[in-house]
Amino acid sequence: xxxxxxxxxxxxxxxxxxxxxxxxxxxxxxxxxxxxxxxxxxxxxxxxxxxxxxxxxxxxxxxxxxxxxxxxxxxxxxxxxxxxxxxxxxxxxxxxxxxxxxxxxxxxxxxxxxxxxxxxxxxxxxxxxxxxxxxxxxxxxxxxxxxxxxxxxxxxxxxxxxxxxxxxxxxxxxxxxxxxxxxxxxxxxxxxxxxxxxxxxxxxxxxxxxxxxxxxxxxxxxxxxxxxxxxxxxxxxxxxxxxxxxxxxxxxxxxxxxxxxxxxxxxxxxxxxxxxxxxxxxxxxxxxxxxxxxxxxxxxxxxxxxxxxxxxxxxxxxxxxxxxxxxxxxxxxxxxxxxxxxxxxxxxxxxxxxxxxxxxxxxxxxxxxxxxxxxxxxxxxxxxxxxxxxxxxxxxxxxxxxxxxxxxxxxxxxxxxxxxxxxxxxxxxxxxxxxxxxxxxxxxxxxxxxxxxxxxxxxxxxxxxxxx
Amino acid sequence: xxxxxxxxxxxxxxxxxxxxxxxxxxxxxxxxxxxxxxxxxxxxxxxxxxxxxxxxxxxxxxxxxxxxxxxxxxxxxxxxxxxxxxxxxxxxxxxxxxxxxxxxxxxxxxxxxxxxxxxxxxxxxxxxxxxxxxxxxxxxxxxxxxxxxxxxxxxxxxxxxxxxxxxxxxxxxxxxxxxxxxxxxxxxxxxxxxxxxxxxxxxxxxxxxxxxxxxxxxxxxxxxxxxxxxxxxxxxxxxxxxxx
Numbered sequence: 001x002x003x004x005x006x007x008x009x010x011x012x013x014x015x016x017x018x019x020x021x022x023x024x025x026x027x028x029x030x031x032x033x034x035x036x037x038x039x040x041x042x043x044x045x046x047x048x049x050x051x052x053x054x055x056x057x058x059x060x061x062x063x064x065x066x067x068x069x070x071x072x073x074x075x076x077x078x079x080x081x082x083x084x085x086x087x088x089x090x091x092x093x094x095x096x097x098x099x100x101x102x103x104x105x106x107x108x109x110x111x112x113x114x115x116x117x118x119x120x121x122x123x124x125x126x127x128x129x130x131x132x133x134x135x136x137x138x139x140x141x142x143x144x145x146x147x148x149x150x151x152x153x154x155x156x157x158x159x160x161x162x163x164x165x166x167x168x169x170x171x172x173x174x175x176x177x178x179x180x181x182x183x184x185x186x187x188x189x190x191x192x193x194x195x196x197x198x199x200x201x202x203x204x205x206x207x208x209x210x211x212x213x214x215x216x217x218x219x220x221x222x223x224x225x226x227x228x229x230x231x232x233x234x235x236x237x238x239x240x241x242x243x244x245x246x247x248x249x250x251x252x253x254x255x256x257x258x259x260x261x262x263x264x265x266x267x268x269x270x271x272x273x274x275x276x277x278x279x280x281x282x283x284x285x286x287x288x289x290x291x292x293x294x295x296x297x298x299x300x301x302x303x304x305x306x307x308x309x310x311x312x313x314x315x316x317x318x319x320x321x322x323x324x325x326x327x328x329x330x331x332x333x334x335x336x337x338x339x340x341x342x343x344x345x346x347x348x349x350x351x352x353x354x355x356x357x358x359x360x361x362x363x364x365x366x367x368x369x370x371x372x373x374x375x376x377x378x379x380x381x382x383x384x385x386x387x388x389x390x391x392x393x394x395x396x397x398x399x400x401x402x403x404x405x406x407x408x409x410x411x412x413x414x415x416x417x418x419x420x421x422x423x424x425x426x427x428x429x430x431x432x433x434x435x436x437x438x439x440x441x442x443x444x445x446x447x448x449x450x451x452x453x454x455x456x457x458x459x460x461x462x463x464x465x466x467x468x
Numbered sequence: 469x470x471x472x473x474x475x476x477x478x479x480x481x482x483x484x485x486x487x488x489x490x491x492x493x494x495x496x497x498x499x500x501x502x503x504x505x506x507x508x509x510x511x512x513x514x515x516x517x518x519x520x521x522x523x524x525x526x527x528x529x530x531x532x533x534x535x536x537x538x539x540x541x542x543x544x545x546x547x548x549x550x551x552x553x554x555x556x557x558x559x560x561x562x563x564x565x566x567x568x569x570x571x572x573x574x575x576x577x578x579x580x581x582x583x584x585x586x587x588x589x590x591x592x593x594x595x596x597x598x599x600x601x602x603x604x605x606x607x608x609x610x611x612x613x614x615x616x617x618x619x620x621x622x623x624x625x626x627x628x629x630x631x632x633x634x635x636x637x638x639x640x641x642x643x644x645x646x647x648x649x650x651x652x653x654x655x656x657x658x659x660x661x662x663x664x665x666x667x668x669x670x671x672x673x674x675x676x677x678x679x680x681x682x683x684x685x686x687x688x689x690x691x692x693x694x695x696x697x698x699x700x701x702x703x704x705x706x707x708x709x710x711x712x
């Protein structure tokens with residue numbers, strides 16, 4: 001099976017894209033720091049050794065040339081974070097940056113919620129709905145624990161999946177991630193169990209889910225189903241600048257995993273996220289990746305369709321409002337016959353924002369009767385902003401049906417005039433068009449989520465930015 | 469009263485409106501006639517505040533307040549509503565969501581897409597009344613709409629938003645007989661309930677049906693005549709040549 005995705009991306013077809021020189025890596029990461037992390041977490045021997053092997057790989061691997069936008073990474077800074085973990089940057093609600101506080105107020109969030117989002121509360125245990133949900137998951141036999149805890153309580157099962165889908169051997173930053181990982185969540189859905197409600201993990205696991213190098217694994221055993229929501233569409237203040245997280249999905253025969261991320265972190269974050277899933281026979285993996293915040297986001301949720309008749313969809317939404325870059329997309333490897341995939345990318349660029357779509361659709365030799373459809377829609381709100389699309393197709397079977405469509409929309413003065421003549425301000429008109437542009441992905445999201453997302457998008461274009 | 473006073477308007481470095489003054493009184497209908505290219509649409513765009521139509525001189529007053537340089541949406545909130553001659557396509561925005569946003573805006577709501585109790589039924593009721601297919605209410609606005617459907621959707625918006633001053637730019641173009649009757653009745657209704665109407669039209673039948681209190685005639689960006697229905701009759705018989 002061809003899983004060397006990073007190599008695939010170095011394919012000559014992508015040469016016209018301007019890449020930076022090697023990423024400058026400042027400082028050093030010593031063996032003792034990695035040992036220390038493992039010791040503090042009281043990890044079993046296998047995990048300690050695993051981290052060290054990953055560290056060796058990190059040191060050995062060349063710096064990638066395919067990670068654009070990121071100029072340098074300071075390992076000393078990252079290491080010092082582990083040695084002396086900083087407490088939350090604010091100690092009470094009033095110390096939050098006023099714009100974040102104001103947004104929370106405008107979103108109409110209850111105070112406990114807002115405090116939680118701001119990192120001032122560590123758990124929402126008092127909220128009945130979460131307790132009820134926890135009880136339900138327990139009853140169904142679903143394991144959902146912070147990764148550290150899962151390693152202690154279910155070492156055998158975690159060991160079976162950790163690094164199985166996204167090994168540290170993949171590239172330098174995968175190795176760095178595996179050496180330093182901390183936080184994240186482990187989910188295991190037993191055979192035949194269908195979790196009836198979407199699980200908003202953020203509210204169970206809290207800030208640990210969004211660590212700097214968090215590692216999340218979702219395993220769907222045969223015939224199971226789960227919708228897992230990571231992150232939160234409300235803005236979140238983050239303290240570290242470089243984020244190198246990882247998500248591994250393993251969908252066993254006939255199972256279905258929906259993995260939803262909506263990220264709205266503060267605008268100083270470089271968010272590099274490694275997301276990959278494997279789907280066995282007849283399994284379905286659905287990714288929803290919504291990226292509103294951060295300064296730079298680089299993430300390409302990927303699925304390896306390993307089993308006959310497996311399916312995947314990737315829905316990627318990137319909003320680049322202002323001096324931000326979203327380099328997103330999706331990679332699909334069709335490694336078995338009768339597999340199908342669908343990628344929908346929606347990007348919105350405004351006030352100088354940059355959106356880039358990179359996609360890979362690969363149909364391996366022997367993967368007959370494959371279908372794949374990619375749709376990239378870009379909405380560009382002004383001349384300062386841009387959007388580019390780089391789809392790559394590697395098709396090794398002639399009967400594969402692979403299609404790609406790309407469209408670009410711009411808002412015209414006459415459209416704005418029409419809408420403002422109905423009483424909406426120009427910014428309100430823009431936010432309405434933006435919402436209309438993304439609304440066809442809403443049915444994929446739970447209702448509470450879309451209503452929050454709707455408010456966030458309105459605020460994003462009404463208050464902070466927008467044209468005019 | 470809605471007034472344009474000594475208006476001079478430029479678009480793309482060309483003067484399109486030259487020293488035009490008109491008054492639209494409440495409780496009556498004001499008509500604007502003129503051959504193609506005489507500046508009628510430019511005038512209503514300038515009154516509504518289209519950003520490409522630069523006002524070089526003169527002023528626009530709504531109920532005595534100066535809106536000459538106010539943005540379009542403030543004019544709308546002050547009571548103006550323009551029924552467009554060629555309503556534009558809006559991908560992703562439905563008639564329903566546009567009206568809901570406009571209503572929420574008038575209610576001072578923050579979340580413009582908030583549910584408005586009774587509004588969906590109201591919209592469907594109006595759609596039925598003016599003969600607009602129900603499914604068009606939730607479809608992307610004007611995309612795949614026929615000319616007549618676009619006009620009906622404009623009237624539907626106006627009926628729900630209830631503007632104080634209704635400006636109609638050739639509302640009868642592309643409309644069937646029933647459609648023209650619906651618009652004519654609505655125009656009379658607005659005037660009857662003490663609103664003001666500025667009606668741009670070539671259609672003598674429509675004019676004789678709504679009986680405007682005053683008719684202005686434009687030519688080359690200027691008002692060249694004003695008077696009663698007799699002007700419309702003369703234009704119907706002789707065209708515009710006698711005014712040149």
